[in-house]
Amino acid sequence: MSRIDSRNVLRLRFREILPDRSEEDAARLALRSRGDQPKTVHVPGLRREGDQIRADLATIPLPDGTWDVMWVSRDGRSEPVATRDPGFSLAERAAYLAEPRDRELRVIRGPEGRLRLRSAPARPYAEVEWVDVTDSHVAISGVLAYVPRTPGRQEARLVARQRELSGVLTVDAEVADGAFSVRVPLADMAAAHESARAHNEWDLWLTTPADGRELRLASLADDIVGKKKRISFPSTVLAGAAGRVRIRPYYTVHDHLSLLATEAGAKAGAGR
Template structure:
């Protein structure tokens, strides 16, 4: 059996639209599905027998315990044989992912398509973070905008602070801001980072957090909602040069190996070199 549409909605319901092997709409009325964990410790969990409504299956995964990892979706034939479900759908919609992360949750489920076209579900434990959706580098500041992910924050305006911490050193810069609903939009002045810059270090890294008193938490700025893997080597932001005495400091945002958003400050040369 093959799916042409596969999604997981905010209620953790796996929504599948089926096509028979010959490409025609499926005319079956019942289906049995299971999930098989891939890896060194395989495990199979039966989802159960489900109705098929006009070629559509909706399987509630919310109450099923799934270990972190990638699970292959299996179709169980009437004779009990487990057959991997194949799909022509990559299964990703950024708008749907943003709706998904807007709900408080401790486990994230998303559908994947393997290189050979098999349908899979990835399960991962999650905690709230500040999902970055926009980064704009200006001459003396950086604008950061996004939404809170997996956080239980009510409607209205909430006080917050953007906190930049100098990795391995004592530097801290804080910018008052607000979260409206789940959205944040803050401009971060870079001058405090320049003042704290240590030229004796090759790199000065600044990790970014959004402190939200209403949640009694600091949320790491990161980008996890999309399907881009390894942003550190795939996404590059422009730099800006700021003066520190006779020298310059070059600052640019960057993604860490875990897709957290940080700022990298380096020696930008002398003022005369920067003008060349």
């Protein structure tokens, strides 16, 4: 088992500890960056608990990038940690999103079976968990990620911006205990369709009156990358100012959720 908990503690569970490693030796761990000029960061203060080792990474200044998890022997030699665990738990990831942070850590399994750690900036956003398309609306629900969560219900707004055009639509949303839900009516979006542009992309943002911060809607918590080519949503057709308009949700190249509007008679294609 290999996990990062909500406190940025790396937890490793082993099927066995090799007999030639003493407890002190087995608890020596390091992270080595990948690239032409690898850098090694030693992890101090490891805790041994039965078949688990816990490493607190919260205070280690780890630069952005992908790091190999390494054992370091008494004589200074190092070897990569092998794993069969993909390193992902949806429930644990949900707990990770619930706390504000400025850095995100993930454990991943490399293609050759080596354990790696990925460090990246943690930017607040709205994690999309459910999308449903009806004849007239798109219903979206999810949770706030990496921002303080206020207990109880609070008002919110969803803002849809017509990319590279001037259209802006707003709709009431609801946030309750850190979870959001919104129904996006599509009639106004169809009426605002610019037929001179083949693709009208509408980018979606959630904002709350408490701090006015805009949170981009996205699906980043799971281990599915490249959703644009992997996940598709149904479309619906509505009357527009100059004809019928087809609208559907889609994921961008960055796994952000947007809406794509095209003329119903035209090939829908894919938004960016």
